[in-house]
Amino acid sequence: MSRKLRIHSPAIHYFDMVRRCNSIREAARRLNVASSAVNRQILKLEDELGTPLFERLPGGLRLTAAGELFASHVTVVLQDAERLRSELDAMQGLRTGHVEIATVEGVTADLLPCVLKSMRERYPQVTFGVTLLGSQSIPDAVLDGGADLGLAFALPRSAELQQLSVGHFRLGAIVAPGHPLATRHEASLASCAEHGLILAKSELSIHHLLAPLLRRLRQPARPILESSSLELACQLAKRGLGVAFQTRIGIEADLANGELKHIPLSESGGVFSDLGLYVRNGRHLPVAVDAFARQLDEEIRLRERQEREDLAPQVGA
Template identity: 75%
Template sequence: MASSGDTTTCRLPLTSAMSRKLRVHSSAIHYFDMVRRCRSIREAARRLNVASSAVNRQILKLEDELGAPLFERLPGGLQLTSAGEVFARHVTVVLQDVERVSSELDAMAGIRTGHVEIATVEGLTSDLLPCVLDALYARYPRVTVGVMTLGSQAVPEAITSGAVDIGLAFGLQRHPDLQQMRVGHFHVGAIMAPDHPLASRTEVSFATCAEHRLILAKPDLSIHHLLSTLIRKTALPHKPALETSSLELARQLARRGAGIAFQTRIGIEADLAAKTLIHLPLSDNGGLQSDLGVYVRNNRHLPVAVDAFVRALSEEITHREGLLKQK
């Protein structure tokens, strides 16, 4: 996966034992999945708390039954073969369905436990995602959550590979293996310090911004692709002051007056309220918008906890979209 790949695990409070771990399929499937994730038989065995020989034996048994090698041994670790890629897609579906069954059995018993993995773009970790997590603490006190921050372009792979349950990203293209559960439309604007020469305007064109120092996004961020046409059409008088994959770095530099950055109002709510940043909608093409979506793997039956998070995230996006339309 491309991008910085920073991972933060947000553990919600635990009050008793975690949800049941169903083992309704062959150990070979679980062993294969762990080897795929670790790219190492030894590391997979360590995490599974079994002998390396036992893991290797199960992989060899699978390869014998399938009639094809599943892994290729490379200097950097094990890599899936073409047959391994096909089998991995099947294993991902099987194991995620087991999670759903376990979650539904827990829900029937009133336990409400489980684990949810989320891949999100960095801008949502400052306000939107914390609001949703905080609201769900009381309702699902025994659920644990993993949060992985990625660029938008890396989110689809995280979902389809089974690394995460839910993806939050701006500007994703249609993908056959993704289901869009909700999408909100947000104006893209220039963000700058309150004392910037352009700050008194109500909107601004990209060409006008280009007359000043710019802070632009690298290709792994959706805003790069959204602005690429405008950048090509504009003869930049000088090289951007900074190109970065970090929206947080761009935000901090814009606050300090080091240049003009570009994004939606999502992620800079606190700065706007404190008047430490100004957000001017871009006037190009009648106004530029970025779509923020909630995504899951297509045709997946969602476990109870995952479904609850999808609904909460969708409702929060709808709420914020409505608030911004009123401004």
């Protein structure tokens, strides 16, 4: 486990934990200190800044407008301290560190395990944390300091986020090998709708990619199922209960062993879902985080290239 660098006032660390927990008591438990000590530091901060940082509500604490501004400052300060610690370790040849990743379900089946294995082999002292979220929630996790890196599909551009890497992957219909669509090289959404649709809920990027196509259908589509779980959608598709939608990322093993077929959507020459790696704009990455980001970039580019090669013979077929 990497050591923590404590070069700032305890009040900053206490404030950061309280804002995450929305509770002084829970923050004190996690910090392993007395609640009174945490409360004293928060009151001291509020006195020095001349304004309340939290609203005291019956259900817990909530940041005030001033608290939100101070939280942004604290996030930068603590992340910069982590970068300094990492660079000091690197100078000593220790190669330690910790990387927190907020990501989507699909990359945990194969892509992320491959990168984590490679990192573990090269830097055995580096530790990792992974939080699964819907794509729409990942920017907040990166911006509030809960994650060093965000890995997600089809995020809208934001001035607050820097895109470190991106891969373009075809969105396609997912069906069982014996399905009527399984022998096609491409399929329209209308043809998929004839066999029943298994759709993603709004917290997933696939929902937003398919929404314009669904609106163009002559007959409104009534999905068999809407789910926030890609794994559930794939399991239903395997059983022939309908047509699900996904990129090849996340179903690599099912495609390799022939349990699923991926048929790219044909609308507008193909529907692409961009898998991007994101960091808070302006942040200097700690050594371990930078090494992980570079390894992930290599893997994303490799898989993008493999997909292009696999699909090339099918163009115009």
